[in-house]
Amino acid sequence: MKGNSFVRCVALLAMVALAVPAFAKPVTKTIQLSQNAKIGKSELKAGEYRLLIDGTKVSVQRGKDQVAEAEARWEEREAKSPYSAVVMNSDGRVQEVRFAGEKRVLVLSD
Numbered sequence: 572m573k574g575n576s577f578v579r580c581v582a583l584l585a586m587v588a589l590a591v592p593a594f595a596k597p598v599t600k601t602i603q604l605s606q607n608a609k610i611g612k613s614e615l616k617a618g619e620y621r622l623l624i625d626g627t628k629v630s631v632q633r634g635k636d637q638v639a640e641a642e643a644r645w646e647e648r649e650a651k652s653p654y655s656a657v658v659m660n661s662d663g664r665v666q667e668v669r670f671a672g673e674k675r676v677l678v679l680s681d
Contacts, residue, residue: 597625600677602657602668609664610679613639622668624677642680650674 600622608615610631615638623630624643631639652669659665668677 597623599623600668600670602655604657606659607663608657608659609662610639611641615639622677629677629679643677644680645675646678648674648676652676 601619602622603619604615604617606617608617610629613631615631615633618633620638621632623632627642627644629641629643630637631641646667651672651674653671654669655671656669657665658667658669664681665679667679670676
């Protein structure tokens with residue numbers, strides 16, 4: 572009987588661990604683009620934007636308007652970023668966003 576309740580307890584803990592990401596709140600971050608850039612299928616002008624990161628979906632807002640949408644994932648780095656930065660390729664497409672004081676970076680899909 573003891574073994575049976577141990578298995579149930581482990582199964583319950585596993586279910587809770589898998590459910591926690593589903594209840595995670597979306598993350599909101601602000602970025603500053605110093606030059607025009609591309610995110611998803613949209614071209615953005617230089618300026619301040621708000622990122623709403625919900626799982627693997629990123630919505631980009633300027634004011635109250637959604638101006639872009641893309642797929643992304645979080646990646647861990649070895650050290651914390653000393654400052655916030657938007658990393659772009661030579662075509663102006665945003666590849667990753669680094670946030671000051673955080674080890675994780677947001678990597679955008681093409």
